[in-house]
Amino acid sequence: MQENRQEAIEVICQIIEDKKGEDIEIFNLKDTDYFVDFVVIATALIDRHAMALLEELKKQLKAKGESFFHIDEENPDWIVIDLGDIIVHLFTENQRKKFNLEEFLQKLLQEKERKDKNV
Template sequence: MKNARLEFIVEKLSEKKAEDIECIDLSTKDYIVDYVIIATAMAGRHTYALLDMLKTELKPKGETFYAIDEESEDWIVVDLGDIMIHLFTQNHRTKFNLEEFLLQEFSKQMA
Protein backbone atom coordinates (compact mmCIF):
# COMPACT_ATOMS: atom_id res chain seq x y z
CA MET A 1 0.00 0.00 0.00
CA LYS A 2 1.69 3.19 -1.16
CA ASN A 3 -1.14 5.65 -0.61
CA ALA A 4 -0.48 7.80 2.48
CA ARG A 5 -4.20 8.43 3.07
CA LEU A 6 -4.97 4.71 3.01
CA GLU A 7 -2.05 3.93 5.29
CA PHE A 8 -3.18 6.60 7.76
CA ILE A 9 -6.77 5.30 7.83
CA VAL A 10 -5.67 1.68 8.24
CA GLU A 11 -3.21 2.67 10.99
CA LYS A 12 -5.88 4.60 12.91
CA LEU A 13 -8.41 1.77 12.58
CA SER A 14 -5.80 -0.66 13.88
CA GLU A 15 -4.93 1.62 16.81
CA LYS A 16 -8.63 1.70 17.72
CA LYS A 17 -8.70 -2.13 17.74
CA ALA A 18 -10.48 -2.78 14.45
CA GLU A 19 -9.76 -6.31 13.26
CA ASP A 20 -9.23 -8.01 9.88
CA ILE A 21 -8.60 -4.73 8.09
CA GLU A 22 -8.62 -5.21 4.32
CA CYS A 23 -7.78 -2.59 1.73
CA ILE A 24 -8.93 -3.44 -1.78
CA ASP A 25 -7.44 -1.51 -4.71
CA LEU A 26 -10.09 -0.98 -7.36
CA SER A 27 -8.38 1.96 -9.05
CA THR A 28 -8.01 0.07 -12.33
CA LYS A 29 -11.58 -1.30 -12.23
CA ASP A 30 -14.91 0.20 -13.25
CA TYR A 31 -16.20 0.88 -9.74
CA ILE A 32 -17.58 3.91 -7.88
CA VAL A 33 -14.43 4.35 -5.75
CA ASP A 34 -10.73 3.63 -6.15
CA TYR A 35 -10.29 1.90 -2.81
CA VAL A 36 -12.47 -0.04 -0.38
CA ILE A 37 -11.41 -0.49 3.23
CA ILE A 38 -13.23 -3.17 5.22
CA ALA A 39 -12.77 -3.60 8.96
CA THR A 40 -14.41 -5.65 11.68
CA ALA A 41 -15.50 -4.10 14.95
CA MET A 42 -15.59 -6.07 18.19
CA ALA A 43 -19.26 -5.17 18.78
CA GLY A 44 -21.95 -2.79 17.58
CA ARG A 45 -20.88 0.06 19.83
CA HIS A 46 -17.34 -0.36 18.58
CA THR A 47 -18.47 0.50 15.02
CA TYR A 48 -19.68 3.88 16.30
CA ALA A 49 -16.41 4.40 18.19
CA LEU A 50 -14.49 3.68 14.99
CA LEU A 51 -16.68 6.13 13.08
CA ASP A 52 -16.15 8.84 15.71
CA MET A 53 -12.40 8.27 15.57
CA LEU A 54 -12.39 8.56 11.77
CA LYS A 55 -14.24 11.88 11.97
CA THR A 56 -11.90 13.18 14.67
CA GLU A 57 -8.75 12.13 12.82
CA LEU A 58 -9.71 12.84 9.20
CA LYS A 59 -11.74 16.06 9.25
CA PRO A 60 -8.81 18.18 10.55
CA LYS A 61 -6.73 16.75 7.69
CA GLY A 62 -9.24 18.17 5.21
CA GLU A 63 -11.05 14.93 4.36
CA THR A 64 -14.60 15.39 3.12
CA PHE A 65 -17.19 12.93 4.36
CA TYR A 66 -19.54 12.85 1.38
CA ALA A 67 -21.92 10.40 3.01
CA ILE A 68 -22.17 8.30 6.14
CA ASP A 69 -24.69 5.48 6.51
CA GLU A 70 -24.89 4.73 10.21
CA GLU A 71 -28.46 3.48 10.51
CA SER A 72 -27.23 0.13 11.79
CA GLU A 73 -24.44 -0.47 14.27
CA ASP A 74 -23.76 -3.72 12.43
CA TRP A 75 -22.63 -2.05 9.18
CA ILE A 76 -21.50 1.55 8.85
CA VAL A 77 -20.41 2.94 5.48
CA VAL A 78 -18.24 6.03 5.09
CA ASP A 79 -17.84 7.66 1.66
CA LEU A 80 -14.70 9.78 1.30
CA GLY A 81 -15.12 10.22 -2.45
CA ASP A 82 -12.40 7.94 -3.77
CA ILE A 83 -12.29 5.73 -0.65
CA MET A 84 -15.23 3.78 0.78
CA ILE A 85 -14.90 2.45 4.32
CA HIS A 86 -17.12 -0.40 5.58
CA LEU A 87 -17.19 -1.04 9.33
CA PHE A 88 -18.86 -4.34 10.15
CA THR A 89 -19.61 -6.43 13.19
CA GLN A 90 -18.27 -9.96 12.70
CA ASN A 91 -21.71 -11.47 12.03
CA HIS A 92 -22.56 -8.95 9.33
CA ARG A 93 -19.15 -9.14 7.72
CA THR A 94 -19.52 -12.90 7.45
CA LYS A 95 -23.14 -12.64 6.28
CA PHE A 96 -22.52 -10.12 3.49
CA ASN A 97 -18.97 -11.22 2.57
CA LEU A 98 -18.24 -7.99 0.70
CA GLU A 99 -14.70 -9.02 -0.23
CA GLU A 100 -15.97 -12.10 -2.06
CA PHE A 101 -18.70 -10.08 -3.78
CA LEU A 102 -16.18 -7.55 -5.09
CA LEU A 103 -13.83 -10.27 -6.31
CA GLN A 104 -16.68 -12.08 -8.10
CA GLU A 105 -18.02 -8.86 -9.61
CA PHE A 106 -14.68 -7.88 -11.09
CA SER A 107 -13.86 -11.36 -12.35
CA LYS A 108 -17.17 -11.19 -14.29
CA GLN A 109 -16.20 -7.82 -15.79
CA MET A 110 -12.93 -9.27 -17.05
CA ALA A 111 -14.64 -12.23 -18.77
Protein backbone atom coordinates in the same frame (compact mmCIF):
# COMPACT_ATOMS: atom_id res chain seq x y z
CA MET B 1 -4.87 14.55 2.11
CA GLN B 2 -6.63 14.46 -1.26
CA GLU B 3 -3.34 14.39 -3.18
CA ASN B 4 -2.05 11.07 -1.94
CA ARG B 5 -4.78 8.47 -1.65
CA GLN B 6 -2.37 5.70 -0.69
CA GLU B 7 -1.37 7.81 2.29
CA ALA B 8 -5.03 8.30 3.15
CA ILE B 9 -5.58 4.53 3.05
CA GLU B 10 -2.60 4.01 5.36
CA VAL B 11 -3.92 6.62 7.81
CA ILE B 12 -7.40 5.04 7.79
CA CYS B 13 -5.97 1.59 8.45
CA GLN B 14 -3.71 2.89 11.22
CA ILE B 15 -6.61 4.61 12.97
CA ILE B 16 -8.70 1.43 12.79
CA GLU B 17 -5.79 -0.71 13.97
CA ASP B 18 -4.95 1.67 16.84
CA LYS B 19 -8.55 1.46 18.04
CA LYS B 20 -8.53 -2.36 17.91
CA GLY B 21 -10.42 -2.84 14.66
CA GLU B 22 -9.70 -6.27 13.20
CA ASP B 23 -9.24 -8.05 9.87
CA ILE B 24 -8.57 -4.90 7.85
CA GLU B 25 -8.69 -5.50 4.10
CA ILE B 26 -7.95 -3.03 1.33
CA PHE B 27 -9.24 -3.40 -2.22
CA ASN B 28 -7.67 -1.32 -4.98
CA LEU B 29 -10.45 -1.11 -7.54
CA LYS B 30 -8.93 1.45 -9.88
CA ASP B 31 -9.64 0.63 -13.51
CA THR B 32 -12.58 -1.60 -12.59
CA ASP B 33 -16.25 -0.85 -13.15
CA TYR B 34 -16.73 -0.11 -9.45
CA PHE B 35 -17.77 3.41 -8.42
CA VAL B 36 -14.77 4.12 -6.14
CA ASP B 37 -11.03 3.51 -6.38
CA PHE B 38 -10.51 1.96 -2.95
CA VAL B 39 -12.55 0.01 -0.42
CA VAL B 40 -11.42 -0.59 3.15
CA ILE B 41 -13.23 -3.24 5.20
CA ALA B 42 -12.71 -3.81 8.91
CA THR B 43 -14.38 -5.72 11.71
CA ALA B 44 -15.52 -4.10 14.95
CA LEU B 45 -15.93 -6.15 18.11
CA ILE B 46 -19.51 -4.95 18.71
CA ASP B 47 -21.76 -2.22 17.34
CA ARG B 48 -20.60 0.32 19.96
CA HIS B 49 -17.02 -0.39 18.91
CA ALA B 50 -18.00 0.33 15.29
CA MET B 51 -19.45 3.68 16.38
CA ALA B 52 -16.26 4.47 18.32
CA LEU B 53 -14.19 3.63 15.23
CA LEU B 54 -16.38 5.95 13.17
CA GLU B 55 -15.97 8.80 15.65
CA GLU B 56 -12.19 8.39 15.71
CA LEU B 57 -12.02 8.29 11.91
CA LYS B 58 -14.11 11.47 11.69
CA LYS B 59 -12.00 13.25 14.28
CA GLN B 60 -8.62 12.39 12.81
CA LEU B 61 -9.47 12.51 9.11
CA LYS B 62 -11.32 15.82 9.29
CA ALA B 63 -8.29 17.28 11.07
CA LYS B 64 -6.23 16.20 8.05
CA GLY B 65 -8.62 17.89 5.63
CA GLU B 66 -10.49 14.79 4.47
CA SER B 67 -14.03 15.33 3.14
CA PHE B 68 -16.83 13.05 4.26
CA PHE B 69 -19.44 12.87 1.51
CA HIS B 70 -21.82 10.56 3.35
CA ILE B 71 -21.91 8.40 6.46
CA ASP B 72 -24.49 5.64 6.84
CA GLU B 73 -24.63 4.83 10.52
CA GLU B 74 -28.30 3.87 10.73
CA ASN B 75 -27.30 0.27 11.43
CA PRO B 76 -24.26 0.27 13.75
CA ASP B 77 -23.55 -3.34 12.77
CA TRP B 78 -22.54 -2.04 9.31
CA ILE B 79 -21.32 1.53 9.01
CA VAL B 80 -20.43 2.91 5.58
CA ILE B 81 -18.19 5.96 5.22
CA ASP B 82 -17.99 7.64 1.81
CA LEU B 83 -14.81 9.67 1.30
CA GLY B 84 -15.36 10.17 -2.43
CA ASP B 85 -12.87 7.79 -3.99
CA ILE B 86 -12.55 5.67 -0.83
CA ILE B 87 -15.36 3.77 0.89
CA VAL B 88 -14.84 2.39 4.39
CA HIS B 89 -17.06 -0.43 5.69
CA LEU B 90 -17.06 -1.12 9.42
CA PHE B 91 -18.83 -4.40 10.17
CA THR B 92 -19.49 -6.44 13.24
CA GLU B 93 -18.28 -10.00 12.66
CA ASN B 94 -21.74 -11.48 12.01
CA GLN B 95 -22.69 -8.77 9.52
CA ARG B 96 -19.38 -9.10 7.71
CA LYS B 97 -19.90 -12.85 7.30
CA LYS B 98 -23.53 -12.37 6.29
CA PHE B 99 -22.86 -9.88 3.49
CA ASN B 100 -19.44 -11.21 2.43
CA LEU B 101 -18.56 -8.04 0.56
CA GLU B 102 -15.01 -9.31 0.06
CA GLU B 103 -16.23 -12.06 -2.27
CA PHE B 104 -18.04 -9.53 -4.46
CA LEU B 105 -15.02 -7.21 -4.61
CA GLN B 106 -12.68 -10.11 -5.32
CA LYS B 107 -14.85 -11.08 -8.30
CA LEU B 108 -14.54 -7.53 -9.64
CA LEU B 109 -10.76 -7.78 -9.41
CA GLN B 110 -10.76 -11.18 -11.12
CA GLU B 111 -12.93 -9.79 -13.91
CA LYS B 112 -10.47 -6.92 -14.39
CA GLU B 113 -7.57 -9.39 -14.57
CA ARG B 114 -9.42 -11.43 -17.23
CA LYS B 115 -10.08 -8.30 -19.28
CA ASP B 116 -6.44 -7.22 -18.96
CA LYS B 117 -5.25 -10.60 -20.25
CA ASN B 118 -7.57 -10.40 -23.24
CA VAL B 119 -6.40 -6.94 -24.31
